[in-house]
Amino acid sequence: MSAENPKIVFIGGAGNMAGAVIGGLVASGYPADKIVATGRDEAKLNAFAESHGVATSNDNLAAIADADVIVLSVKPQVMRELLEGLRPHLVGRQPLVITFAAGIPLDAYHRWMGEQLPIVRAMPNTPALVQTGVTGLYADSKVSEEQRATAERIVGAVGISLWVDEERGIDQVIAVAGSAPAYFFQFMESMINAASDRGLARADAERLVLQTALGAAKLAVASDVDVAQLKRNVMSPGGTTERAVQRFEQGGLAQLVADAMRDCEERAAEMAKELDR
Numbered sequence: 001m002s003a004e005n006p007k008i009v010f011i012g013g014a015g016n017m018a019g020a021v022i023g024g025l026v027a028s029g030y031p032a033d034k035i036v037a038t039g040r041d042e043a044k045l046n047a048f049a050e051s052h053g054v055a056t057s058n059d060n061l062a063a064i065a066d067a068d069v070i071v072l073s074v075k076p077q078v079m080r081e082l083l084e085g086l087r088p089h090l091v092g093r094q095p096l097v098i099t100f101a102a103g104i105p106l107d108a109y110h111r112w113m114g115e116q117l118p119i120v121r122a123m124p125n126t127p128a129l130v131q132t133g134v135t136g137l138y139a140d141s142k143v144s145e146e147q148r149a150t151a152e153r154i155v156g157a158v159g160i161s162l163w164v165d166e167e168r169g170i171d172q173v174i175a176v177a178g179s180a181p182a183y184f185f186q187f188m189e190s191m192i193n194a195a196s197d198r199g200l201a202r203a204d205a206e207r208l209v210l211q212t213a214l215g216a217a218k219l220a221v222a223s224d225v226d227v228a229q230l231k232r233n234v235m236s237p238g239g240t241t242e243r244a245v246q247r248f249e250q251g252g253l254a255q256l257v258a259d260a261m262r263d264c265e266e267r268a269a270e271m272a273k274e275l276d277r
């Protein structure tokens with residue numbers, strides 16, 4: 001493996017998640033000529049090559065032939081068929097494999113792909129595209145320290161990362177980070193719709209809501225105090241914010257969020273069970 005910049009082949013590379021990571025990697029200065037994105041849809045691949053400056057291919061086998069790192073980023077439901085096709089071409093080889101898929105345990109990859117392979121489960125999120133991603137990482141003892149460092153370096157180029165000690169930790173990362181951009185988008189969407197229903201021009205509502213979300217997140221990251229205190233700092237006694245926050249509390253927002261996160265985590269475990277049916 002080229003220690004400096006390993007050749008990374010993203011299978012499913014023009015999809016949402018891998019596309020975001022590739023976009024963030026290239027923007028971080030990772031050489032585009034060390035990245036290949038594969039897929040099946042030629043038009044989509046051509047558009048991706050054009051916009052990201054990386055090589056693309058509809059031939060997974062040719063693409064992985066000299067790969068140092070293979071990133072798996074297809075939907076979980078098509079993973080098994082994909083990997084059983086790759087397996088004969090990986091005999092005697094040990095590229096580092098990194099998988100983004102939710103709900104597929106490491107032992108399934110070893111069964112489908114080859115027991116010898118070093119495999120890292122990574123759970124990124126789409127803000128990787130703007131290098132503000134979060135990635136949970138899990139590996140077993142087949143993965144060397146050097147390979148762990150390589151995985152960490154790749155995802156580290158698109159945001160922060162966190163190793164979890166147990167595989168179940170990846171499902172917790174899904175609930176709190178992998179799926180979570182969608183929670184915030186949903187909240188923003190609801191605010192934009194409500195403001196627009198109340199007569200604010202939609203474009204203005206969008207601008208104000210997005211900037212407020214960005215400002216709140218930046219402030220929380222930069223601040224020494226916790227988010228509960230930052231919330232209180234906005235709430236004047238008897239004022240407007242207090243009234244809005246009371247409405248959230250009466251509506252059970254905290255419990256609703258906790259239930260949604262539990263559902264998310266449980267779905268990951270359920271997906272793992274579905275593999276064996």
Ligand SMILES: NC(=O)C1=CN([C@@H]2O[C@H](COP(=O)(O)OP(=O)(O)OC[C@H]3O[C@@H](n4cnc5c(N)ncnc54)[C@H](OP(=O)(O)O)[C@@H]3O)[C@@H](O)[C@H]2O)C=CC1
Binds near residue numbers: 011
């Ligand atoms: N989206 C997200 O926010 C996150 C997703 N993930 C995980 O990432 C993985 C990908 O999800 P996501 O990006 O959303 O899905 P997408 O459907 O956007 O991307 C999957 C890509 O896989 C390609 N593909 C399908 N079959 C093959 C094949 N046989 N060979 C090569 N490419 C193939 C598709 O390309 P084509 O159309 O050309 O077939 C498609 O572009 C999933 O396993 C998901 O669990 C993890 C964290 C967050």
Ligand SMILES: O=C(O)[C@@H]1CCC=N1
Binds near residue numbers: 174178
């Ligand atoms: O919804 C999903 O299953 C994937 C995994 C995390 C985000 N998207």
